[in-house]
Amino acid sequence: MRTGRTAMTMLGIICVAAGVCGAADLSEKKLIAVGWDMPNAERLRANYELMDQLPFRGSSLRFTGRGNTPFLDFAHGRDEWKPEDIAQIIEDLAAAKPERLTHNFLDIKATPGDVDWFDDEGWAIIVDHWRTAARVAKEGGIAGILFDPESYRNAQFGYKDQSQADQHTFDEYRAMARKRGGEVMAAVTEEHPDITILSLFMLSIFGPQIDQPTPALATSRYGLYPAFIDGWLDTVGERVTLVDGCESAYHYNSDVEHLAAANLIRNRCQRLISPENRYRYRAQVQVGFGIYLDAYANPPESSWYIDPGDQTPVERLEANLISALNAADEYVWLYGEQASWWPSPHARADAVRWGEKLPGVEEMFWSVIEPTLYAARLIEETGDAENLLQNAHFDAAEGEAAPGAEAADWQTEGAPSGWSFWQSAAAGSEGNPGWDGAVGHDAPGSATMTAVRSGCLIGSAEVTPGRRYAVSVWQRQTGEGHSSVRVRWKTEENKWHAEHEDRFLTAHGTDGDWQQMIGVVSAPEGTKWLVILLSMDGQQTEEDVAWWDDVKVFEVR
Incomplete structure (x- = not known):
């Protein structure tokens, strides 16, 4: 009788299975952790060995100094940053040496969003914030920037919300937003020519407005955002990757929804980009998807609830994760508020881990995102208990043919028993x-x-x-x-x-x-x-x- 081998940790299995034959076609898709438990550089340095044991390839990182001062939460504001804080962040990032968690992103928010697009002095500070973030990412060995354009305070991208809206037309503001986007991207590209910018959403948010963009955008809280992205494309370096993270996917619960959104991003969204930049859009904008973990833990009466039907919540999450990975180019990001993956100063999130909130979720993630490596671990752990084949170890030379598939031109003479x-x-x-x-x-x-x-x-x-x-x-x-x-x-x-x-x-x-x-x-x-x-x-x-x-x-x- 054959015996199973000694069980190994998943990270150990990864090291072994990296050389396993047949593993070359493992998915290149990456899970990125985003949520209330996001670490800053200091906590990444302290916890990266623990974080490496989870199925993620990266995490969003809060750009803070010692004491958790959230600099980049207010990137679209006039506050200037202390050089000594920036130096400490770079030191902490460079000291963290994760083996798996290598696609990390500094979190930038478009808040407070109170700088008018025609404010040259204010925008010089915002551009410097982006430049600093790109430099920190480069020197700290970080893949890039995670941009959250949501209007948490003031509507940075809303025309009617601008302080000088009574002095300039929508088209004039749109031209200025494009100019500012170009300034931002030029600064970012200069500091980090290979950067990836994963935006929680880009043009995917405008699906219903694409066919009639001008009147719809003029009244939208995000109406100037397409022009800002157009400005990105004016000055983007050829090695920069932009990702539309499609936050709208929080409610998706089918293959069709993910495929339709991917088609929207790759095709119809180009209508919001100037013709001269569409080739850059096609070449450098990827499709990504967001998944809201709380929707699988919330009660049915919640407006943020995914109905699992006759499945468990984790089984439904698995199906939607597979849909997202299949439709995405590279990145799927997971956002959660009610629990954490690792130690966090956020009391509510730190009170419970996601593995307790959604039992079996970590194993499921491993089985989906790294199926071959997951299979290698199971083979180490399970021995022969669940093998579906007969005479799978060829202990017997002869015997009756095993029940199963057959064909007229298959022979059993000379073949081992069951084969x-x-x-x-x-x-x-x-x-x-x-x-x-x-x-x-x-x-x-x-x-x-x-x-x-x-x-x-x-x-x-x-x-x-x-x-x-x-x-x-x-x-x-x-x-x-x-x-x-x-x-x-x-x-x-x-x-x-x-x-x-x-x-x-x-x-x-x-x-x-x-x-x-x-x-x-x-x-x-x-x-x-x-x-x-x-x-x-x-x-x-x-x-x-x-x-x-x-x-x-x-x-x-």
């Missing part, structure tokens, strides 16, 4: 399957293929549509040939199904060494059988041998 074999007559393949009682990955016993020009050993497991399954296979070979694992699907009627959902796992190891191929697959609707093909191509002689062992298929969650 079938197929090879291509068209390719002239005349190789042999077999069983080796002396060679194995963890213990003696493995399946073999010899002189197979094109063929595979075939196993199957009954699965549930919509569920996700981890797949792990160990393989070694000598001589010629290329090995891979292909996961396919069959219906209850034993017909091949959803070929576009097939998944390949490939080994790239040293000849003669055992290599692991690992991945996570989702069973498509209409599926009954997961069919795993241990495939071999290019063997020529009896000296070309491949061994297969310790095959695992189990449900991830």
